[in-house]
Each structure stands twice: as C-alpha cells, then as structure tokens.
Amino acid sequence: MTATLACEGLRKRYGDVTAVEDVGFSIAPGQAYGLLGPNGAGKTTTISMLVGLLRPDAGTVLVGGTDLAADPRRAKARIGYVPQEIALYPELTGRENLRFFGRLFGLARRGLAGRIEEVLDLIGLSDRADGRLDTYSGGMRRRINIGAALLHRPDVLILDEPTVGVDPQSRKAILDGLELLVGDGMSLLYTSHYMEEVERVCDRVAIIDHGRIIAEGTRRELIAMVGSADKIELVLDGDVEAAYAKLRTVEGVIEAARTGAESVRLIAEGGRYLLPALISAVEGSATVTATQVIEPDLEATFLHLTGTSLRD
C-alpha cells in the first residue's frame, strides 16, 4: 500500500546550526503518527519541509506517492497543514476565513457553503461562525485553525503543536476531534512536546532530538527499549531495616534502595503482580502502609534516550 506521507533523508542547516538531519518516516493511510521532541528539536523545521514551505537541503517527500518537489500542487492538495501559530485573519469572521481558504484551495463554489457548515460542525463552532476571529477565545481559535486545514478533505492532516496554550477543556475537545478524524480514515502527523497527548492520539511515535530521530516505533516498542522493569515505592511501619533486608531477597526484585526513614524503592519485574509477595515477605517485621507501582512510559524512554526531561 502506498504511504499517505513518506519522507527520507531530510536535512536542513542554517549556517552552522543543523536544524534537521537525516529525518525519515512513513505514515500509512489511517495511521496517527506522533513526532515527539522538546523545543528546538526540529519539529517545525521538519513539518515546513513536508508541506513545501521550506526547501530541504537534502531528502525527498512523497505525498500519496507524488513527489512534493516534482509536482508541488498535486502533492499539497492532499495535505492539510495546521501551523503552530493561529494563521487566520483576525478581522474576518470564522466563516469568512473558512470561505477564503476554501476558495483559495480550489473548492467548487457549489459545495463550499455546505462543506464550511460540515467543518464548523466538526470543530463545534457552528454557533460562533459569524463572530470576528479576534473575539474568539484561545481554544476556539485553535479549533478553527484546524478547521481551515480540513476544508479540502486532505488525506493527511499535519499538526504542529496544536494544543500549546490551550485550556484543558479545549484540549480535550481537540484531541477527541482528531480521534474522530483518524477513525474516519484520515492519516495524522502530530507533533508535540506533551508526552501524554502523543501517547493518547498516536499509534506510532518517533522521538526527535537535536534534529535527529533517535527512536521510532509503536508506543509499546518504545517503552520496551528501556526494559520492562517497574519501579515500586513502599512506605513501611515497624522495623524498616529488617523488612528491607527481607524485601531484597524476594524473587523478581532486581534492585532495592532505602529512600527515607520509612520508605524503600525497588526495581522489579512485573511489579503489580509482585505486590502480594512483597507484603507477605515483610510480615512480622513491619507493615506496608502505602504502595506505588510506576510502570515504564514514554517519558521514561525519553529520559533514557536523551538524558533530559521533555519539559524544560
């Protein structure tokens, strides 16, 4: 099957700064693909090359099999691009903005009004469509910013950090909407520096740092890269020293450390299933008053791979 969007060997340098180096991936029809990386990692630069705003120093972009460099208009017609900033006219109404871009992107006049209604409905702005954009809340602007990219029914929607600066309620509305679109068969390229959004929306994730993709795979595959061991935090009451000695010997525990007068941290395989064994092991010396099992997640993978936290 032809990939909806595929790129290979993308490179962009600004003088001495390498913004993007050897970036390549492929998005299948109906797949939601995440590009996860901290600020300055090269996400926007990569997207700019994918949508034809920036000419790559090297590499190719194929949209539904069409080479972007060779036939840009045909390739671009299949892409819906949602810029990082709200890129619409503040002095026009929501509907006027959509009409402008609908016409510009060659939608037939006959179907345009109906299509605008559909999109407004999808982004939940039907009742505010005739208000000027500069009277919209931040969340509403974000939504119409996405709506303007959907008018021409693209095969793939490319979003550059679409939830930055959005209140939790709008964020949820946006993510719900995107899941609906993917459910209807649209492909998605979603960039973010929010781990939990990418984990929620995307089937497949690439982690990008300093312009390079350093890991790529499904969520499960990425997490497995740091191993399957869980972290278990226990709070104990009683003879903590004796309990600690017993805990170290329990089958499955790889490592143990005292983290406080009454607390112990264990690294163990299959943490959740080990809990009963741990609780019975300390019987007689101490009682367990609190437990917390931390399973590995993308954040852990990211830390492991880059040595830095995502949010800086």
Added chain:
Amino acid sequence: MWRAMLTVSALELRTRLRDGTAIVIAVIVPVTLATLFGLALGGDDPPLRATVGFVDLDHGEFPASVRREVLASEELKGAVTLRDLPGEEQARRALDAGEIGSAIVFPAGFSQSVGAGRGGDVAVLTSPESPLAGVVAGAVVDRISAVVDARTLAVHAVLLAGVPGERVKELVERNGAAGPALTLAEDPLSGGKVDLSVYYGSGMAALFAFFVVGASFRGLLTERKLGTLDRIRAGPVAAWVPVAGKGVVGFGLGVVSVCVCWASSTLIFGTTWGDPVAVFAVLVAHVLAAAAITMLVASRVRTDAQADGVIMVVSFVAAFFGGSLVPLYDLPEPLRAVALLTPNGWTSTALTELAGAGAAGSVGAVAGPIGVLCAIALAAGGTAVAGFRKGLLL
C-alpha cells in the same frame, strides 16, 4: 489559478477599503491639493481660513474616518476647522449667519447602508460668501462618493467573488451610474498659475503612487507575520498567487490615486494636464515603476514595520530628487542629474512637457520617458522576483 488570485485580490481590496488607506487616497489628496493651492494662489492675502460645519447623524465609521483624516492632516491645520452641529437645520442657520462657510451632512444610517452595498448620499451646504470652505467641503464629499462607489462595488464583488468578467463590468456601470454625483459648478480658485498647479498636482500624484501601491506589498509582510502567507503557500496554489493577487490591487488603487490627483487638479482649478491619453499612459507607467520598486523593498526586508520605514524613505528621496516636491529647476545642477535615476524625474519631465504642449501633445511625444519608466519597472521587478524566490517563496 486565476480564481485563487482573484480570491486574494478580493480580500486585499476589502482590507484596503476597511483600513482607511483608500479614504486617505481619496479624501486627503484632493483636500490637501485644494488647501495648498488656496494658500499658494492666495498670494499675500491673509492666510485663508475656512470653518466647515460637520453634521453627523450617522455616528458610523465613515464620518469618524473623515473627521480623523481631516484633523490629522498637517496641511489643513490652521486652515480648516471642523465645527460639530446637531442637525441640518442648525447648519443652515449657522451658514446664513456666516458662522461657518459650508457644511457636510451625514444622514443617519449612512455607513451601514454603504457597508451593505446599497450606496448612500452625503449632503453639502455652501454659501457664496465663503468659496474656499465650499471647495473644501465639496472636495471632501466628492471623494467620499468615490469611496462609496468603490465600496459598493467591492461589497458586491466580495459577495459574489469569482463573478465572471461581464458581470463585474455590469456592476461597475450600474454602481458608477447610480452613485452620488457632485459637480463643482462654481470654481472660485480657478485661473491663476496653471503651471504651478499642474506641477504640484503631478508631484503629489507621483509621491502618493508609492504609498498606495506600497501598502499592498507591505501587506505581504503583514501576512507573513500573521502566518496566513505560509498557510496560502502550503496550499495547492502557484507560488505567484499571493504576490500577484495583492500586487494587482495595489496597482489598481495606485492608478486610481494618481487619477484622483489628476481629476481634482483639473476639476478644482480648471487646469489641463494636456492630452488625456498621453497623461494616462505616463501615470500608469509611473505606478508600474512605483509598484516594482516597492515590491523590491518588500522582497528584501523582514517585517512590515521595516517595509513602512524603507518605503517612506524611498518615496520621499525619489520625490525630492525627482522634482515632485521642489521644482527641478530650483535644484542645483548636480542634483538635477540624480532626477534621471528616479521614476518621479521622468514622470515630472513627461507631464511638464504634455502640459506645455497642450492639445498638441501625444503619447509619441513622451514615448522616451514612458520607455524609461517601464525599464525601471522591469529591472526592479525582476530583482524583486529573484528576491522572493530566495526568501518568501519556494
């Protein structure tokens, strides 16, 4: 692709009419001209003053912007005073009593009616005792009606964007014919120094062309800042669409603005600039050169604020050395050579020649300057396109 370009143009036209640049062209230029000549031709008489009654029953954007423009105009400071009056009846009484020289009356609902594309009528009251005030009020109203026509048309065009050519033409004719007309039958300031009035009128036209046409290319940079330019470029449209769509509107408004200067100079002072076809050809060539030069500026700067500054400097330098502000023969010899590097110099030379030749002038007589203006346009435009390719466009 033409439809995409037309879409960009329709929005640009609408923006320009909304933000008042069109009003500046249409109101300030002729009013400035009227005042300038009122002062120039008044000679040693005490400075001319006029009090114009202002009756605003509309309370909308039109009277507000007219008031703003008149108050903000340096040239009118001290010469023209606006006096607010509550109604037409009071204005008539004040006029009879000689407290005001003329009055402009905006009826209720005027702005709304114009905004809805239905046109509108502004009334002007004049008194034979105060001709200057009459001219000022008349010039203002004259220009308002031009804006009303343009806006009525624009509203229709925007509503129906993508209308086929013959429909637009029909709209132009219908709206043009039905628009509020105003004739300045009495021309108290006519006669006098014909040469000087043509001279200043054409200089003003040459200078304004830069600002008017530059505003559209500056708009490209505003859109770059907004991010809408990137959104357009990421869409399935040809790379030249945003530049051409805006450029066409800037060029069109530029031609309108130079023709407004020409028309007001002719109507208000009863002067002639010479053979109309030749004058029009020179003016269009000048606007083309100004468009290319301001496009070059837009392709080389980063922000719209920078574009404003650079266009301002370029416009005034070209106007000064090109003889648009000070007659060329008043400049020292070495500077006169510099005039040949500016479009203004060639435009000024050609127009002076046409005015001097009167009915004997023709396009052939000014083919040289027109050719040079086109060459300037081609050189600047070509360099600009190369710049756009590197920066703004893929």
